[in-house]
Amino acid sequence: MKRVDRYLLARVDLPDSHTLAVYRAHGGYQALEQVLRKPWKPEQVTQVVKDSALRGRGGAGFLTGLKWSFMPDPAKDPRPRYLAINADESEPGTCKDRVLMERDPHGLIEGCLVSAYAMRASTVYIYVRGEYRVSYARLQAAIDEAREAGLVGRRILGSDFSCEIWMHPGAGAYICGEETGLMESLEGKRGHPRPKPPFPAASGLWRSPTTVNNVETIFNVPFLVLRGADWFKALGTKGSTGNFLCGISGHVERPGVYELPFGVTAREILEQCAGGVWKGRRLKAFFPGGSSTGLLPASSVDVVMDHDSVKAAGSMFGTAAMIVLDETASIAQLMEVTLRFYDHESCGQCSQCREGTEWLHQIFRRIVRGQGRMQDLDLLVSLANGMAPAKTICALADAAAIPTLSAVKHFRAELEQCVRLGRDPLATATAQSPEHHEAHA
Amino acid sequence: MALPQTITSELDALVTHYPDRRAALIPALHRCQEQLGGWLSPQTLEDLAAYFGLEPVEVFGVAFFYPMFRLRPRGRHLVSVCHNVSCSLRGAEQLLEHVCKVTGAPVGGTSPDGRFSVVRVECQGACANAPMLDLDGTFHEDLDPERAERILRSAP
Ligand SMILES: Cc1cc2nc3c(=O)[nH]c(=O)nc-3n(C[C@H](O)[C@H](O)[C@H](O)COP(=O)(O)O)c2cc1C
Ligand code: FES
Numbered sequence: 368m369k370r371v372d373r374y375l376l377a378r379v380d381l382p383d384s385h386t387l388a389v390y391r392a393h394g395g396y397q398a399l400e401q402v403l404r405k406p407w408k409p410e411q412v413t414q415v416v417k418d419s420a421l422r423g424r425g426g427a428g429f430l431t432g433l434k435w436s437f438m439p440d441p442a443k444d445p446r447p448r449y450l451a452i453n454a455d456e457s458e459p460g461t462c463k464d465r466v467l468m469e470r471d472p473h474g475l476i477e478g479c480l481v482s483a484y485a486m487r488a489s490t491v492y493i494y495v496r497g498e499y500r501v502s503y504a505r506l507q508a509a510i511d512e513a514r515e516a517g518l519v520g521r522r523i524l525g526s527d528f529s530c531e532i533w534m535h536p537g538a539g540a541y542i543c544g545e546e547t548g549l550m551e552s553l554e555g556k557r558g559h560p561r562p563k564p565p566f567p568a569a570s571g572l573w574r575s576p577t578t579v580n581n582v583e584t585i586f587n588v589p590f591l592v593l594r595g596a597d598w599f600k601a602l603g604t605k606g607s608t609g610n611f612l613c614g615i616s617g618h619v620e621r622p623g624v625y626e627l628p629f630g631v632t633a634r635e636i637l638e639q640c641a642g643g644v645w646k647g648r649r650l651k652a653f654f655p656g657g658s659s660t661g662l663l664p665a666s667s668v669d670v671v672m673d674h675d676s677v678k679a680a681g682s683m684f685g686t687a688a689m690i691v692l693d694e695t696a697s698i699a700q701l702m703e704v705t706l707r708f709y710d711h712e713s714c715g716q717c718s719q720c721r722e723g724t725e726w727l728h729q730i731f732r733r734i735v736r737g738q739g740r741m742q743d744l745d746l747l748v749s750l751a752n753g754m755a756p757a758k759t760i761c762a763l764a765d766a767a768a769i770p771t772l773s774a775v776k777h778f779r780a781e782l783e784q785c786v787r788l789g790r791d792p793l794a795t796a797t798a799q800s801p802e803h804h805e806a807h808a
Numbered sequence: 809m810a811l812p813q814t815i816t817s818e819l820d821a822l823v824t825h826y827p828d829r830r831a832a833l834i835p836a837l838h839r840c841q842e843q844l845g846g847w848l849s850p851q852t853l854e855d856l857a858a859y860f861g862l863e864p865v866e867v868f869g870v871a872f873f874y875p876m877f878r879l880r881p882r883g884r885h886l887v888s889v890c891h892n893v894s895c896s897l898r899g900a901e902q903l904l905e906h907v908c909k910v911t912g913a914p915v916g917g918t919s920p921d922g923r924f925s926v927v928r929v930e931c932q933g934a935c936a937n938a939p940m941l942d943l944d945g946t947f948h949e950d951l952d953p954e955r956a957e958r959i960l961r962s963a964p
Binding site: 447456457458459460461462464465496497498499500501531533535536537538539540541552553554555556557558573614615616617618622623624654658688690692696700701704705708711712795796797798 | 825826827828830831832833834835837838860869870873874875876877891892893894896897898901902904905908915929930931932933934935936937938942945946947
């Protein structure tokens with residue numbers, strides 16, 4: 368693996384990296400100054416983002432510039448315009464946005480300002496999951512410092528551009544990471560996703576034009592302004608440009624968050640960044656991009672990490688949260704934990720998802736406990752096929768169906784073995800495992 | 809009853825961040841929970857409903873939806889142990905069992921002396937430093953049962 372030209376994590380290890388003084392001393396707010404002082408037209412910023420082919424880092428990999436261009440023309444549409452930053456980070460395995468928010472909060476604030484300028488939004492909300500108290504405090508402190516310095520608020524740096532940034536905490540619900548669930552939650556309601564269309568650009572927060580972007584996506588924007596689209600495209604592969612943050616966790620020697628260019632292989636990340644599978648054991652399987660992406664067997668470890676290649680290998684790039692399983696791990700137990708999560712987090716609006724996640728969870732649960740039946744394998748497949756693709760209001764049902772189908776596809780023999788033996792020989796003990804999830808109240 | 813003035817004056821500022829006051833409801837539930845004993849009593853929810861001009865049932869419905877909001881009293885300290893994939897691969901269940909032993913609280917319950925409540929929670933975004941627990945809003949990561957015990961024993 369060649370040396371990585373780091374920019375996303377270039378500042379995070381500096382002492383006091385979260386302060387305005389340190390951010391400024393390392394080139395901070397130069398992109399904002401360039402855009403406002405030169406000045407650039409808002410469309411020019413959008414054009415650079417389009418030219419760069421930046422894809423969203425929140426899981427779906429949608430082209431950011433294209434998404435921005437869906438915002439209506441302000442000359443014809445006088446409604447207020449919003450940018451909402453998705454800092455809900457709750458896809459299991461994903462822990463990358465937190466590094467940026469805790470250790471380089473001004474980088475995100477500058478990204479918000481430049482992006483809001485491009486979309487002519489005058490209000491930004493940063494929706495941070497409630498558990499991320501350090502991220503929240505660091506971002507709030509950064510906003511306060513920036514406001515004091517004339518970088519947030521009215522007539523920023525003496526220009527005509529005014530923009531407010533408000534922090535908003537979530538309260539522990541995964542579904543609020545889904546962009547329309549996020550908007551409902553931000554409006555003070557339960558996080559029930561909205562049917563699309565209308566898409567957020569047409570009717571989002573308070574029925575006004577809204578763009579929702581992931582933290583890491585927006586963090587890239589100031590670099591695009593300063594260094595240009597060609598620099599960015601030179602870093603990655605044809606379909607996936609730039610660097611990305613990979614959080615690697617599970618059975619590895621050195622779990623962590625690493626910055627890498629698209630085009631590295633999963634093996635390179637596993638062996639060279641994370642020090643290989645722990646305890647000298649062999650690799651069994653891995654999720655390439657969080658627990659809602661298809662589980663891949665060890666034989667797929669040479670897959671190139673970019674959106675198209677991971678898809679061709681039968682999974683998804685997702686949030687680049689690699690979760691690694693060694694040869695001792697139980698697939699049935701892994702899937703019980705995974706489906707317990709989706710069962711718990713389903714908002715319950717769509718029956719396929721509400722019932723389906725519970726069924727999948729209970730089936731894996733009984734397989735682990737030696738009470739599975741041979742028909743259960745086909746039942747898992749038929750249930751999952753009834754939930755996805757695109758059969759529900761949002762993709763949470765897909766997020767539960769996809770790993771289920773992949774587990775049955777690649778590890779059917781192991782699951783059948785549990786049924787035949789009447790026990791899961793690889794399962795480890797659980798502490799007072801709840802039958803159904805406990806009511807949190 | 810009404811909300812204490814320290815809270816309402818904070819809320820008066822919060823509601824100005826949004827075109828519709830109601831958007832401040834979730835931040836308001838957090839403020840109340842933090843400042844009124846770590847849970848949301850029926851009285852608090854009714855007071856919040858009055859503050860926002862909503863039906864109490866609306867506010868109950870929102871509070872009930874979100875796992876971070878607690879609708880029953882709890883112990884002095886709240887210990888949340890992540891049991892999702894990355895943590896469970898690195899010993900979350902053994903950690904949880906040990907936490908229950910040290911605190912005397914069952915999973916989902918409170919210790920007889922009222923000091924600790926212990927709950928299971930989903931992925932907290934600390935997966936690269938698994939397993940983890942959250943004690944009263946502070947993450948403790950890269951844990952093993954012994955380290956967790958020391959942390960819990962030093963809680964006041
Ligand atoms: C169930 C579910 C949960 C999601 N959770 C998150 C999340 O925590 N963070 C995030 O950025 N995107 C999440 N997404 C994706 C968002 O809906 C949306 O695509 C994303 O925020 C767009 O940002 P991007 O284009 O910059 O990637 C989730 C999607 C689904 C279906
Ligand atoms: S799985 Fe425990 S913090 Fe992510």
